[in-house]
Amino acid sequence: MMRGLPIISAEQRLAEHRGVKAAIFGKPGSGKTWLLRTLMNSTTLFLDLEAGDLAIGDLAVDTIRPRTWQECRDFAAFIGGPNPALRDDQPYSQAHFDAVCQKFGDPRVLERYETVFIDSITVAGRLCFQWCGGQPEAVSDKTGKPDLRGTYGLQGREMIAWLVHLQHTRAKNIVFVGVLDEKLDDFNRKIYVPQIEGTKTGLELPGIVDEVLTLTEIKDEEGKSYRAFVCHTFNPHGYPAKDRSGRLDMIEEPHRGRLLAKLGGPATPATGRMELGRPASPVAAPLNHQETTEE
Numbered sequence: 001m002m003r004g005l006p007i008i009s010a011e012q013r014l015a016e017h018r019g020v021k022a023a024i025f026g027k028p029g030s031g032k033t034w035l036l037r038t039l040m041n042s043t044t045l046f047l048d049l050e051a052g053d054l055a056i057g058d059l060a061v062d063t064i065r066p067r068t069w070q071e072c073r074d075f076a077a078f079i080g081g082p083n084p085a086l087r088d089d090q091p092y093s094q095a096h097f098d099a100v101c102q103k104f105g106d107p108r109v110l111e112r113y114e115t116v117f118i119d120s121i122t123v124a125g126r127l128c129f130q131w132c133g134g135q136p137e138a139v140s141d142k143t144g145k146p147d148l149r150g151t152y153g154l155q156g157r158e159m160i161a162w163l164v165h166l167q168h169t170r171a172k173n174i175v176f177v178g179v180l181d182e183k184l185d186d187f188n189r190k191i192y193v194p195q196i197e198g199t200k201t202g203l204e205l206p207g208i209v210d211e212v213l214t215l216t217e218i219k220d221e222e223g224k225s226y227r228a229f230v231c232h233t234f235n236p237h238g239y240p241a242k243d244r245s246g247r248l249d250m251i252e253e254p255h256r257g258r259l260l261a262k263l264g265g266p267a268t269p270a271t272g273r274m275e276l277g278r279p280a281s282p283v284a285a286p287l288n289h290q291e292t293t294e295e
Helices: 010-015 033-038 069-080 094-104 107-112 121-132 148-167 200-208 256-263
Strands: 021-026 044-048 062-064 115-119 173-184 190-194 211-219 225-230
Touching: 021 190, 021 200, 033 115, 033 256, 069 094, 069 107, 069 121, 069 148, 115 121, 121 148, 121 173, 121 200, 148 173, 148 200, 190 200
Parallel strands: 021 173, 021 211, 044 062, 044 115, 115 173
Antiparallel strands: 173 190, 211 225
């Protein structure tokens, strides 16, 4: 039995190895799956949900191909381990973890992998929605007919639980890729949003992962196009992005391996990244009055 307050000292916390949790979005054909080539294939596990791996057909990388939402949950439990806060009848509990270990074997087989590359969160959302449509919550108690609101509500909870469980896999890098949608808002302005079934997952995802990056094509001052990651929330392009680490520039080269190395490097001190003082009030320019005299 443990005695005393389980404090993790500052030295212990700083010495811990932390994996990076990132979501990368881009339009179809932007090269999201190709990013797998920029990682070390001997230490990367590829979760191929899309079955669209032609861009990496010759790449020697270990792969898992989930076909159902149940398999997605099982792999997440196997990768992330058990959550001691959950009841045995809940997914990602100790009972769920024990069951998948009997199915897949010793989880130490995953120790060789530093990065899990999941392609894509868009397809995961579709598999989840299809599964939720067959659950009791997807049927109205009053009419006995399908209840779309109940389906979307369950799908949002399932996706968030799946993402949070993978996010708690502290020792590994977890990289989600997904499709970026271009839409018009109520004021006919162009906006970019992740393509995920329902709205809950897309809204909460930036608060779950460490990094949100958009892979896109940008033009330089001479009008030449190049591919790049957009990494900062406040960017002139309006793309979804976030950098929790403070290590990334607004624009980074589209090389996932070098980006992970940069995220593991020294960070700019927090005092250098945040403006804590109140900005100075703008000084009003003096009016230029032209005095006229009437004779």
